[in-house]
Amino acid sequence: MSFAAGPTSAEPTENHTEPTRNDPGPAGETPVLRPHAEIAFASELTALAAQDDRPRPPNWKLSPWAVATYLLGGVLPDGSVISPKYVGPRRIVEVAVSTLATDRALLLLGVPGTAKTWVSEHLAAAVSGDSTLLVQGTAGTPEEAIRYGWNYAQLLANGPSRAALVPSPVLRAMAEGMTARVEELTRIPADVQDSLITILSEKTLPVPELGQEVQAVRGFNLIATANDRDRGINDLSSALRRRFNTVVLPLPASAEAEVEIVARRVEQIGRSLDLPSAPDGIAEIRRVVTVFRELRDGVTADGRTKVKSPSGTLSTAEAISVVTNGLALAAHFGDGVLRPADVAAGILGAVVRDPASDRGVWQEYLEAVVREREGWTDFYRACREASA
Ligand SMILES: Nc1ncnc2c1ncn2[C@@H]1O[C@H](COP(=O)(O)OP(=O)(O)OP(=O)(O)O)[C@@H](O)[C@H]1O
Numbered sequence: 001m002s003f004a005a006g007p008t009s010a011e012p013t014e015n016h017t018e019p020t021r022n023d024p025g026p027a028g029e030t031p032v033l034r035p036h037a038e039i040a041f042a043s044e045l046t047a048l049a050a051q052d053d054r055p056r057p058p059n060w061k062l063s064p065w066a067v068a069t070y071l072l073g074g075v076l077p078d079g080s081v082i083s084p085k086y087v088g089p090r091r092i093v094e095v096a097v098s099t100l101a102t103d104r105a106l107l108l109l110g111v112p113g114t115a116k117t118w119v120s121e122h123l124a125a126a127v128s129g130d131s132t133l134l135v136q137g138t139a140g141t142p143e144e145a146i147r148y149g150w151n152y153a154q155l156l157a158n159g160p161s162r163a164a165l166v167p168s169p170v171l172r173a174m175a176e177g178m179t180a181r182v183e184e185l186t187r188i189p190a191d192v193q194d195s196l197i198t199i200l201s202e203k204t205l206p207v208p209e210l211g212q213e214v215q216a217v218r219g220f221n222l223i224a225t226a227n228d229r230d231r232g233i234n235d236l237s238s239a240l241r242r243r244f245n246t247v248v249l250p251l252p253a254s255a256e257a258e259v260e261i262v263a264r265r266v267e268q269i270g271r272s273l274d275l276p277s278a279p280d281g282i283a284e285i286r287r288v289v290t291v292f293r294e295l296r297d298g299v300t301a302d303g304r305t306k307v308k309s310p311s312g313t314l315s316t317a318e319a320i321s322v323v324t325n326g327l328a329l330a331a332h333f334g335d336g337v338l339r340p341a342d343v344a345a346g347i348l349g350a351v352v353r354d355p356a357s358d359r360g361v362w363q364e365y366l367e368a369v370v371r372e373r374e375g376w377t378d379f380y381r382a383c384r385e386a387s388a
């Protein structure tokens with residue numbers, strides 16, 4: 001059975017749902033807010049493909065080496081610069097990429113904000129040239145989202161037929177030898193999760209209504225993400241877990257690494273929102289990262305003072321959004337330079353999730369740590385004002 005995108009002469013296509021395939025669209029079309037990775041980084045992917053003379057697994061757009069280079073960044077022999085997407089241990093990326101070249105699926109696990117979704121999108125973009133074959137896991141994800149559904153008008157009019165079948169992104173990935181993605185796997189009810197077992201172990205999906213099956217084409221694999229801290233988690237059954245290689249994405253090892261991640265992402269996001277870049281913003285970024293890390297770790301950077309941790313997670317992702325919001329404030333209501341007052345309100349919002357318990361934690365940190373720190377007077381004052 002074929003699920004190739006776009007019309008083919010052999011198949012009626014009027015009821016095809018092709019909602020998410022990448023199409024840059026005709027020139028002059030309204031630009032999208034957030035292009036998919038394979039569009040946003042198309043020139044890097046093209047440069048890599050042109051220089052990549054290593055063997056590619058069946059249906060892969062790049063060799064595993066080139067996929068890892070795409071994620072970690074580097075300079076190609078012809079001088080093309082590949083920007084780093086993931087900042088972290090090289091080995092993690094190598095294990096993730098090589099897993100995709102085997103018959104085991106890849107599970108990216110970690111606390112919130114450790115770039116699981118980000119890495120999964122870029123891996124799919126580099127391996128298959130398409131990161132959009134995506135199932136978003138929720139407590140309400142039905143089996144149809146992983147297997148297939150039906151177009152009921154067609155089904156009633158003509159009975160079960162290929163034209164009435166609505167393939168899930170996973171089924172399309174199987175039929176086309178591509179990378180499928182399942183986000184937040186552990187939010188999906190356990191019995192629905194288990195519909196992945198046959199797909200991952202037998203590499204086939206029976207469609208009893210048509211008396212057919214869809215066998216996965218070489219190149220098919222699946223990347224799932226899950227975070228181990230959120231509420232509403234359904235454990236992975238051990239049968240399903242055995243089908244995955246698990247790669248745990250860690251929090252950034254050092255403050256400097258985290259500052260680099262935040263600065264890089266803020267720069268990219270700011271560009272896509274047309275915010276002016278903040279040449280002097282790095283000091284403020286460093287401050288946000290320091291505050292987040294100290295509150296997260298429960299101790300100051302010098303290891304001398306214990307502090308209490310607030311209830312929410314203060315991830316790198318939150319630091320990115322605090323700084324981005326600060327930049328927007330600076331651009332629209334300030335002089336364009338990121339200042340303490342621009343990040344103070346955002347930090348307060350990120351730290352105080354539960355007003356009852358977190359406000360005290362924040363006040364204590366502010367008075368015991370921020371107030372005493374050399375060079376932080378402006379920041380202390382801005383935070384006091386924001387908290388008032
Ligand atoms: N080590 C890292 N390298 C590069 N970017 C990172 C890193 N850690 C976090 N980020 C950035 O943090 C942002 C959030 O990441 P992402 O949404 O992928 O997190 P997540 O692990 O999927 O979180 P959640 O569990 O909440 O879904 C992304 O913009 C990503 O670029």
Ligand SMILES: [Mg+2]
Binds near residue numbers: 116117118225
């Ligand atoms: Mg995610």
